[in-house]
Amino acid sequence: MLRLAGHSRIPLSRARTGLNLLTVMVFIQAGMGIYTLLHNVPIAWASAHQAGALVLLSLAIFTLHALSSTQEIPQKQ
Amino acid sequence: METARPHDRHIALWLFVCCAMIFGMVVLGGLTRLTGSGLSMVEWDPIFGIIPPLSLTDWLEVFAKYQQSPEFIHINSRMGLAGFKSIYWFEYFHRLLGRTIGTVFLLPFLFFWWRGWLRRPMIPKFIAMFVLGGLQGLLGWYMVQSGLVDNPHVSQYRLTAHLLAAFAIYAFILWVGLDLWFQTAQHRSASLVTPAALVTLLIAVTIGSGGLVAGLKAGHVYNTFPLMDGRLIPLGYAYLEPFWRNLFENATAV
Numbered sequence: 001m002l003r004l005a006g007h008s009r010i011p012l013s014r015a016r017t018g019l020n021l022l023t024v025m026v027f028i029q030a031g032m033g034i035y036t037l038l039h040n041v042p043i044a045w046a047s048a049h050q051a052g053a054l055v056l057l058s059l060a061i062f063t064l065h066a067l068s069s070t071q072e073i074p075q076k077q
Numbered sequence: 078m079e080t081a082r083p084h085d086r087h088i089a090l091w092l093f094v095c096c097a098m099i100f101g102m103v104v105l106g107g108l109t110r111l112t113g114s115g116l117s118m119v120e121w122d123p124i125f126g127i128i129p130p131l132s133l134t135d136w137l138e139v140f141a142k143y144q145q146s147p148e149f150i151h152i153n154s155r156m157g158l159a160g161f162k163s164i165y166w167f168e169y170f171h172r173l174l175g176r177t178i179g180t181v182f183l184l185p186f187l188f189f190w191w192r193g194w195l196r197r198p199m200i201p202k203f204i205a206m207f208v209l210g211g212l213q214g215l216l217g218w219y220m221v222q223s224g225l226v227d228n229p230h231v232s233q234y235r236l237t238a239h240l241l242a243a244f245a246i247y248a249f250i251l252w253v254g255l256d257l258w259f260q261t262a263q264h265r266s267a268s269l270v271t272p273a274a275l276v277t278l279l280i281a282v283t284i285g286s287g288g289l290v291a292g293l294k295a296g297h298v299y300n301t302f303p304l305m306d307g308r309l310i311p312l313g314y315a316y317l318e319p320f321w322r323n324l325f326e327n328a329t330a331v
Contacts, residue, residue, distance in 0.1 A: 011259070022276070034302050041296045043111045050107040053284050054100055054244065060277040061248050065255045067273045068264045 009070050018063030025056045084194040085257045091185050092254035098178045099247045105171045106243070110236070110291060114167035116148045119225055121218040127176060129169050136162065148229035175214055182207055202253055209246050216242055233292025233325070240288040244281070286331065295328035305329070 029052040036045040109115050119142050120126075130136045140161050143149050149156065186203050189195050195203065220235035255261070290296055299305035306312070314330050317323045323330035 014259075037296060037300055037302055040300050043108070046111055046296070047104060047107050050287070051100070051104050053280075053287060054103055054247065057244055057248060057277075057280055057284065058096075058251060060273070060280050061251050062255065064273045064277050065252060065259075065261070067271070069259065069261045070263050070265050 011066050011069055015063060015066040018059060018066050022056070022059040022063055025052070025059055028052060029056050081260050082194070082196070084189070084192075085260060088189060088194060089254045089257035091189075092250050092257070095178060095182050096247055096251050096254065098174070098181060099243065099250070102171070102174050102178060103240075103243050103247070105167075105174055106239075107291075109167045109171045112164065112167055114164035115221060115231060116146060116168075116224045116229060117143060117161065117164040118168045118172070118221075119143055119146050121221070123214065126172065130165075139165070146225055146229070147227055148224065151229055172214075172217075175210075175217075179207070179210055182210065199253070202249075206246065206250055206253075209242075209249075213239070213242055213246060231292065233289050236292040237285055237288030240291075241281070241285055244284055289325060289331045293326070293328040293331050295331045298328050 029049065032045060032049045032052050036042065036049050039045065118139075130139045136158065140158055143161060143165075153160075186207070190200065190203075216235075216239050220231060220239045223235050224231035299311065303309075311329055314327070315323050317327050325331070
């Protein structure tokens with residue numbers, strides 16, 4: 001998918017990191033959800049599942065941001 | 078963003094701190110809901126509400142108000158002052174944290190603006206963040222109101238709206254923070270059908286469905302996985318008319 005992007009100015013390593021973390025987090029979040037369900041919604045797990053959702057969203061935003069960045073200005077020294 | 082500015086990363090850091098605080102706010106909000114504390118404060122006073130009950134008299138006064146509410150009458154009638162205090166504190170600290178975030182956002186913002194560290198075109202974005210944050214408080218109260226009338230059940234729609242608004246504000250602040258941190262000059266013309274955008278949208282929809290689950294307490298109807306009552310699609314999935322109502326009002330379907 002990153003090859004299809006084809007634009008040499010996308011910060012590829014950041015996008016790749018984002019995608020990997022996102023993939024891992026999906027599994028963690030699904031796992032937490034199933035655990036929460038099977039144990040009749042214990043409060044700590046339900047709370048963790050909610051926090052996990054926000055982590056997941058953050059990773060998606062981070063990845064989306066990286067993939068849609070076309071240019072970065074070098075820091076002036 | 079035409080040129081890099083020396084304070085961009087400081088401003089980004091301030092935004093990330095606000096994001097972290099919003100994260101805490103979301104978790105506290107979830108815990109308030111999970112502990113059945115969301116209806117303990119039956120009034121909203123945006124300014125003076127910052128002062129909690131202090132003396133025993135204050136507590137008895139506030140407890141008396143709660144005792145008039147449908148939740149006390151129908152569900153918590155055996156709750157004593159000690160139990161009330163614990164649910165009150167959850168809701169109180171949730172509201173207090175909200176006000177704190179508003180302050181942590183506003184004061185540095187005014188400082189940065191005064192010092193000229195903010196790019197002109199970005200100022201409306203920061204103002205929007207502040208206003209949206211304030212509106213979230215109003216939305217929270219609007220949500221609580223739905224649980225203070227005859228049936229002490231908070232509307233799952235208002236709950237989900239309050240949740241999604243929080244995540245949207247968070248995402249907005251995070252995005253602007255990322256722009257400043259990475260000095261992003263420009264974004265490619267926004268096409269919403271890229272895979273990444275679709276995944277983000279899917280996550281947002283799933284979060285919304287999570288809000289409906291919480292609002293209907295749907296996590297308690299079938300505590301098995303992957304089958305529900307021995308089936309992939311349980312009976313009672315579609316007992317409401319018209320069909321679409323099931324997706325929002327039928328705990329089984331949700």
